[in-house]
Amino acid sequence: MKVTEERYLRERHCFDLAIRMIGHEARTQTIQSCTRLSEDRIRKLYRNFFKYSTTANIRRHRGKAPRRCEYFVETLATQFEATTLAALFIADGMLLQKASSATKEKNLGYGHSFCQIYDRFLDFHPSPRISFDHGWFLLEALSDANELALRACSVCKNWYPHDILGLRPLKCPGCRVLKLS
Numbered sequence: 001m002k003v004t005e006e007r008y009l010r011e012r013h014c015f016d017l018a019i020r021m022i023g024h025e026a027r028t029q030t031i032q033s034c035t036r037l038s039e040d041r042i043r044k045l046y047r048n049f050f051k052y053s054t055t056a057n058i059r060r061h062r063g064k065a066p067r068r069c070e071y072f073v074e075t076l077a078t079q080f081e082a083t084t085l086a087a088l089f090i091a092d093g094m095l096l097q098k099a100s101s102a103t104k105e106k107n108l109g110y111g112h113s114f115c116q117i118y119d120r121f122l123d124f125h126p127s128p129r130i131s132f133d134h135g136w137f138l139l140e141a142l143s144d145a146n147e148l149a150l151r152a153c154s155v156c157k158n159w160y161p162h163d164i165l166g167l168r169p170l171k172c173p174g175c176r177v178l179k180l181s
Helices: 003-023 028-035 039-051 069-073 076-092 108-124 132-144 173-178
Strands: 148-152 159-163
Touching (some): 003 028, 069 132, 069 148, 076 108, 076 159, 108 132, 132 148
Antiparallel strands (some): 148 159
C-alpha cells in the first residue's frame, strides 16, 4: 500500500464515521472530537448526503453540546434511559473505573464504538429523551465521576447514574417507579 493510499483510507474512515454521526444528529463539535474534520467539511458532508434527501429527515442541532449533569436525573424516564445507556457502556468496556488520559482520547474507534452502543440503545428506546450528544456527555460525565457517578441502589443493588451533588433518594429509577422501600 502506498503512503497516499493510506492517507485516503484514513480520510474515508473519517468520512464514514462523520456521516454515521450526522445520521444520529450529532453536533459538529462532537463529530470533530473523533474525526478531526473541519467544521466546513462536516457541513459539506451534511449538505451532500442529508440536506436534500427525501428519505432521511436529519436535523442539524446548533449551539453548544449539552453540559448539565442534572439532565440525567431530573425525571424518572430520563434517569431510566441514562441507566440503560450506562449499562451498555459498561458491557462494551467504554466505561472504565479509572479512565486514564490515553483511554479518554477520542479517535475513530471510540466514535464507532459509541455509535454502535447508541444504535443498541435506540433498540430499547426508539423515541429517546437522551440525544446522541447527551449520551456522549453522559459517557464523559460518568468517566470523570465529578458530578455524576454510578451508584448501587439501596433496595435492589442494581447500578444507576446518580447526581453526586443532588439530594435525590438512593434508589434506582425502577425501584422508585415500583415504590419499593
